[in-house]
Amino acid sequence: MSTHYQTRYASSPKEVKKLDTQELRNEFLIQGLMKKGEINLTYTHFDRYIAGGAVPGSESLKLEAIEPLKADYFLERRELGIINVGSEGTIIVDGESFTLGYKEALYVGRGKKEIIFKSEDTQNPAKFYLNSAPAHKGYPTKKITRENAEIVELGALETSNARTINKLIVQSVVQTCQLQMGMTELKTGSVWNTMPAHVHDRRMEVYFYFEVPEDQAVCHFMGQPDETRHVWMKNNEAVISPPWSIHAGSGTSSYTFIWGMAGENLDYGDMDMAAIKDLK
Numbered sequence: 300m301s302t303h304y305q306t307r308y309a310s311s312p313k314e315v316k317k318l319d320t321q322e323l324r325n326e327f328l329i330q331g332l333m334k335k336g337e338i339n340l341t342y343t344h345f346d347r348y349i350a351g352g353a354v355p356g357s358e359s360l361k362l363e364a365i366e367p368l369k370a371d372y373f374l375e376r377r378e379l380g381i382i383n384v385g386s387e388g389t390i391i392v393d394g395e396s397f398t399l400g401y402k403e404a405l406y407v408g409r410g411k412k413e414i415i416f417k418s419e420d421t422q423n424p425a426k427f428y429l430n431s432a433p434a435h436k437g438y439p440t441k442k443i444t445r446e447n448a449e450i451v452e453l454g455a456l457e458t459s460n461a462r463t464i465n466k467l468i469v470q471s472v473v474q475t476c477q478l479q480m481g482m483t484e485l486k487t488g489s490v491w492n493t494m495p496a497h498v499h500d501r502r503m504e505v506y507f508y509f510e511v512p513e514d515q516a517v518c519h520f521m522g523q524p525d526e527t528r529h530v531w532m533k534n535n536e537a538v539i540s541p542p543w544s545i546h547a548g549s550g551t552s553s554y555t556f557i558w559g560m561a562g563e564n565l566d567y568g569d570m571d572m573a574a575i576k577d578l579k
């Protein structure tokens with residue numbers, strides 16, 4: 300078995316308020332997603348969202364149904380979003396091949412039985428970042444690149460938050476049940492993401508940081524707007540954002556991250572903004 304998983308239970312703002320640094324990290328930080336020759340998943344009890352990574356080495360990797368799904372195959376009652384953050388690789392969905400270059404995405408709908416991951420060059424493997432949510436219906440598989448993504452420029456260099464939001468798996472681009480995913484790239488010299496910050500109690504979210512230089516870090520902010528906490532993060536680490544929490548970050552350099560969310564609606568713009576001056 301090359302598919303591994305860990306479980307995270309959901310927590311309330313009341314308990315999170317009392318956590319120390321390590322306890323906070325144990326609840327929300329996800330490390331070790333990208334291990335060569337393995338699939339590493341985290342099953343969260345926030346909207347039963349799964350986040351993880353698949354890094355096929357010399358052998359291809361098959362996505363197996365992990366025990367908590369109690370399913371014959373992974374996508375029996377789920378949908379899947381994949382973004383490649385490594386070298387070129389191929390995903391074979393019930394015999395149909397989709398090759399993903401760097402930063403390209405694939406949506407796979409409910410009901411697809413066999414998902415296989417392969418790297419083109421096993422020395423420089425593909426790194427597939429995976430998000431999955433429960434699904435009520437099977438929608439067609441679709442590859443998404445920059446050409447068919449919805450791209451929005453936000454922020455300014457003056458406020459250190461100039462960034463490009465690449466909406467990849469969103470309702471204007473591909474039909475999904477509840478999954479939404481995209482990638483935000485910080486402009487050189489800009490370090491703040493998702494600032495001004497927001498919450499959306501209707502949806503949970505997971506951030507996966509990459510293109511963080513080896514000797515740099517991203518300080519991720521979470522918590523209710525008037526009760527924030529921070530989690531220091533390295534390259535290729537993810538962090539769970541409960542639906543009641545802000546999710547924003549500031550880096551010691553520019554970086555890129557993937558956001559993914561699920562819950563009550565598919566409305567990306569449905570956010571409750573937290574004014575910067577009100578943050579505590």
Ligand SMILES: O=C[C@H](O)[C@@H](O)CC(=O)C(=O)O
Nearest residue numbers: 462464483492493494504558
């Ligand atoms: O709910 C949406 C997500 O938090 C992100 O898309 C926000 C983001 O990438 C940014 O502002 O930099």
Ligand SMILES: [Zn+2]
Nearest residue numbers: 497499504546
């Ligand atoms: Zn958000």
